[in-house]
Amino acid sequence: MAELLAGMGRRALLAREDLAAAYRLLIRVAARLASAPFTAKGFRWPATFRQMVRIGVESLPIVFLIAGSVGMIVALQAATQLRRVGATIYVADLVGVSLTRELGPLMTAIIIAGRSGSAIAAELGTMKVSEEVDALTAMGLDPVEFLALPRILAMGIMLPCLTTLADVVGILGGVVVAWGSLGIAVGNYLDQTLRALLLKDIFSGLIKSWVFAGIIAGVGCYQGFRVEGGAEGVGRRTTASVVASIFLIVAADLVFTLIFYVLG
DSSP: OHHHHHHHHHHHHHHHHHHHHHHHHHHHHHHHHHHGGGSSSOOOHHHHHHHHHHHTGGGHHHHHHHHHHHHHHHHHHHHHHHGGGTOGGGHHHHHHHHIIIIIHHHHHHHHHIIIIIHHHHHHHHHHHHTTHHHHHHHTTOOHIIIIIHHHHHHHHHHHHHHHHHHHHHHHHHHHHHHHHHSOOOHHHHHHHHHHHOOHHHHHHHHHHHHHHHHHHHHHHHHHHHTOOSHHHHHHHHHHHHHHHHHHHHHHHHHHHHHHHHHHO
C-alpha cells in the first residue's frame, strides 16, 4: 500500500512539473508571437515556409485519401437509413454538415498529430540530445524563437487550409456515392449541400482547426524540448506527444461542441 501511494505521489509530482514547464513554454511562445512583428528580425519566414511545405503540402495525399473515404462512408451509412423513408437527397445535408462541423477538423487534426506533431517532437528531441539546443543558447539565440515559433506558425496556417480541403474532398466523396449508388444528379447533390450549409458551420470548423493546430504544435515542441536520455528518450517523448495531442484534441472538440450547442 505504501509503495502504491508513493508511486501515485511521484506521478503527481511529475505531472505538476510537466504542467509548470508547459505553462512556462506557453508564456514564452505567446511573448515571442506578440513581440516578433515589432522587432527588426520579425518572424523567420524562410524557416516557416519550409515547415509549411512539410506540414501542409506533403500531407495532402494522406489527408485527401482519408477525407474522401470518410465522405463516402458517411454517405453510404446515411443512405442505408434515409432510403427507407425515400429521403436519400438528404444524404447531402448529413455529409456536408457533419464534415464541416465535426469530422473534417477532427479527422485532419488527428492525421497531422500523428504525422507532423510526432515529427516536431522527434526533430527537437534529437536536437536536444545532440546538444544543438544548448549550442543555440550559447550563441545567444532563443531556441523557442529559432526552433518552435516557425513550426507553430506553420501549423497555425496550414491546418485550417488542410481542414478546408478535407471538407471539400469529403463532400466530393459523398457526391461519388450519391451519383453512383443513389442515382442523384451531381448538380442536385451540390445544390442541396449548399442549401444545408451555413457560414457558422464552416467557421466553427475553422475555429476548431486553429485551436487544434496550437495543441499539436505546442505539445510537439514541449515534448521535444523535454527529451532526456538519448534515443530512448526521443522515442518516449515522441509517443507521448502523439497520445497527448490526440487526447487534448478530442477534449477540446468536446468543449467546442458543447459551447456551439449552447449558443445554438
